[in-house]
Structures are given as C-alpha cells and as structure tokens.
Amino acid sequence: MSRRTGWALPAALVALCLVPVTSGTLRLVQLAGGPDLMPADDRWAGWPVALVVHIVGSAVFALVGAFQLVPGIRRRHPGWHRRAGRVLAVAGLLVAGSALWLTLFHDPQPGTGPLLFVLRLVVGSAMIGCLAVGVAAARRRDFATHRAWMIRGYALAVAAGTQVFTQGFGEAVVGHGELRGDLLKAAGWVINLAIAEWAIRRPARRRTPSRPRPLPAEVASS
Ligand code: HEM
Secondary structure (H helix, E strand, C coil): CHHHHHHHHHCCCCCCCHHHHHHHHHHHHCCCCCCCCCCCCCCHHHCCCCHHHHHHHHHHHHHHHHHHHHHHHHHCHHHHHHHHHHHHHHHHHHHHHHHHHHHHHCCCCCCHHHHHHHHHHHHHHHHHHHHHHHHHHHHHCCHHHHHHHHHHHHHHCHHHHHHHHHHHHHHHCCCCCCHHHHHHHHHHHHHHHHHHHHHHHHHCCCCCCCCCCCCCHHHHHH
C-alpha cells in the first residue's frame, strides 16, 4: 500500500464516522445540561449509563480503530498497535454490549420496527464474536486470522456512518416508512461487510523496492 493510500483509508473512515460521532458528542453535551443542539429525546432523560458508554466507546473505537489499519504504523510502531489494540478491544466490547443493552432495555427509536430490533441483536452479538476471535488469534500470533476478524468487527461498528448515507439518500429515493427505514439501515451493514470481505481477500500488493537515492555530488564524484 503506498504511503498516500495508506493514510487515505483512515482519513476516509474518520470522515465516515463524523456524523454519528458528532451527534453523540452533542447528545452528551445535552445530557450534561448544556444547550439543546440535538432534538430532545425523552427516552434519554436522566443520565442513561448505556447510552453514555455507547457514545464514548463508539467514538474511541471508530476514531482510534481507523489508524490500526495503516500498515506503516503497524510496521514502524508495533508497540503502539498492540497498546491501542488492547484499548480498542475493550472499547469495541463496550460498543457492542451497550448496543445490546440499548436495544433490549430501552424503548425503541420511534419509526423503527422489529427488523431493526432483530438486526441490532444479531450485529451486536456478531461484533462481540468478531472481536473475541480476532483477539484470540492475535494471542496465538495468527495475524492473518486476527486481521480478518478485526476488520469484520470494525466494519460492523462503523456501519453507523454508512447508515447516514443509506438512510439519507435511500429515503430521498424510496420514501419513509418503518420497514423501509430498517432495510436502509440493514443496507449499511451489508455494504460495510461486503467492503470488509473484499479488503480481507484482496491480494497483498507487493511493495515496490525503493529506488536508490542519487548520491550527493561530492560523494558521487569521489
Ligand atoms: C462506530 C460505531 C457507532 C457509533 C459512532 C454510534 C453512535 C451512536 C449514537 C451517537 C447514538 C445516540 C443516538 C441518540 O442520541 O439518539 C447511538 C445509539 C444507538 N446505537 Fe449506536 N453507534 C455505533 C455503533 C452501533 C452498533 C454497531 C449498534 C448495533 C449493533 C448500535 C446500536 C445503537 C442503538 C440500539 C442505539 C439506541 C438507538 C435509539 O433507540 O435511539 N450502534 N449510537
């Protein structure tokens, strides 16, 4: 992967997650008694622990996780990759665990239906599974398996960003409705998983040997 495409990927992932991460930050400001920069939602009256954990955990997982995918950082700073990986494994479990909690024990989001309810349970559980398999593989130094399952877990989480587009553009085309909204959110997960599978199976690009640098004039002429 060239240096430029190496950094383009995390930049794109950070941009993808900007809307959900920003709306989460604004929700936290509101819950802390700050200005109503988000439409108020009675379901979040008080200080709902699961929502706070979800918002903080997902911001850490989405933003720090994007940089775990840069091969240059992994190669040059393996210590950073390992330390950040431990933080991300915990953050990812908090995202998935709190997502399951919010789905099961809070009133559903108005306008959403049973399909999204079931999908959130499936995706939350799948995310925990991906992280567990990925971490176990890293511990036994099976890095191909580790990479594949961490990419899948990350892709499921950051579908929150893809859903902004599938829902935004999708509803403009097919209109509003409970089932349509649920299907458009499902499309976000399907798209992300398809991209993840493509990335996992893509043959590794051979690194082109770096061209020899021209010698300084005085060295070359001596
Ligand atoms: C990087 C990933 C994610 C981000 C940035 C994110 C962000 C958010 C934010 C900001 C909220 C609060 C919405 C509000 O204030 O009304 C939220 C709620 C929620 N999220 Fe996530 N999320 C992520 C991943 C996930 C995943 C993977 C799932 C499901 C498996 C999920 C399930 C939920 C649920 C069930 C709620 C409560 C929705 C409601 O009833 O209004 N999230 N998320």
